[in-house]
Amino acid sequence: MVLSPGFKSGRMTTLTKRSRRTEAPTSTESRGHEEEEEQKSRATDEEEDGDSKTLRLTLMEEILLLGLKDKEGYTSFWNDCISSGLRAAMLVELALRGRIQLQPQSMRRKKLSERSVMLKSDAPTGDVLLDETLKHIKNTEPAETVASWIDLLTGETWNPLKMYFQLPQVRERLAKSLVEKGVLTTGKQNFVLFDMTTHPLVNEKEKERLLQRLQASLLDRWTNEPHRLPRRALALLVLAHGSDVLERSLTSLPDDRYEIASRRAKDMLEGDIEQQSAKATTPAEEVIWAVLAALNRA
Numbered sequence: 001m002v003l004s005p006g007f008k009s010g011r012m013t014t015l016t017k018r019s020r021r022t023e024a025p026t027s028t029e030s031r032g033h034e035e036e037e038e039q040k041s042r043a044t045d046e047e048e049d050g051d052s053k054t055l056r057l058t059l060m061e062e063i064l065l066l067g068l069k070d071k072e073g074y075t076s077f078w079n080d081c082i083s084s085g086l087r088a089a090m091l092v093e094l095a096l097r098g099r100i101q102l103q104p105q106s107m108r109r110k111k112l113s114e115r116s117v118m119l120k121s122d123a124p125t126g127d128v129l130l131d132e133t134l135k136h137i138k139n140t141e142p143a144e145t146v147a148s149w150i151d152l153l154t155g156e157t158w159n160p161l162k163m164y165f166q167l168p169q170v171r172e173r174l175a176k177s178l179v180e181k182g183v184l185t186t187g188k189q190n191f192v193l194f195d196m197t198t199h200p201l202v203n204e205k206e207k208e209r210l211l212q213r214l215q216a217s218l219l220d221r222w223t224n225e226p227h228r229l230p231r232r233a234l235a236l237l238v239l240a241h242g243s244d245v246l247e248r249s250l251t252s253l254p255d256d257r258y259e260i261a262s263r264r265a266k267d268m269l270e271g272d273i274e275q276q277s278a279k280a281t282t283p284a285e286e287v288i289w290a291v292l293a294a295l296n297r298a
Helices: 028-049 059-067 082-096 128-138 146-154 160-165 170-180 204-218 231-242 246-250 255-269 273-277 283-296
Strands: 100-102 117-119 187-190 195-198
Touching: 059 082, 059 170, 059 204, 059 231, 059 246, 082 100, 082 128, 082 146, 082 170, 082 231, 082 283, 100 283, 117 128, 128 146, 128 170, 146 160, 146 283, 204 231, 204 246, 204 255, 231 246, 231 255, 231 283, 246 255, 273 283
Parallel strands: none
Antiparallel strands: 100 117, 187 195
16 A cells, blocks of 8 residues: 555655645536536646647646655655645646636635635546545535645544545555556565555656656746646646655756756745735636645645
8 A cells, every 4th residue: 555654744845955966506507617627628738748649647646656756666654745735636636627616706805725615516527536525525514625625635634523524545546546557566565564565667758757747847838927837737836845746856857957946936836825826817726726825834
């Protein structure tokens, strides 16, 4: 099983200095709009990747792939952020697919942290984890905020009545999906006191493509205006940061390009989130910024 110990080590800084070197109806019309949103999201991916025939991974799978050690096939035992990052990725993926949005602004403008997650469409996504999350959101009253949903889906709640929101074995389920897609394989490693199922990388090209896409969003495709980034590129940066895997994803860069990418990421991810969200042009972008606000709160 791909897991980490059940203790908290404190949130690690994602980027470090490098050493030398209102609920919408779920009618037919709404579902048609949802399908249109999903098509737009796929079209954005194809434009971003430059190849519509490349393997399609969900944001959750991409974050896990960035966090896994290639040869060992498991995530760092010291990373206590990736669990919440994966749950946040589910919310962003649902938003990009037109299933959820933030509560609309009223006369008294609310902060991102105060706006609840609202259902736009309950149409199944075809992904088991996403559909489980969507069902929870649909059946929950009153509506919860992005930060609350991340905690609930991770199981970080003191309320025993809300423990059923926790999604079990998320890393293992995502790893098995990546095995089915030919990105990972399955192995076993002995840790003296116990044996652990591992998932080493076998498709190096797929991970390299993912790393290059993430790095390019901070280098070759950078515009100094984060809201102009493709939505999935913005989402991947936010989620990699919140999952504490962004710095590791930049280490293959030469020193000078690493410094540029790190500075740009720091400026964007530690800047005025409310100001950036005000420039959002789609409901999905608002969810992405709300996720960043929630992940930064720790």
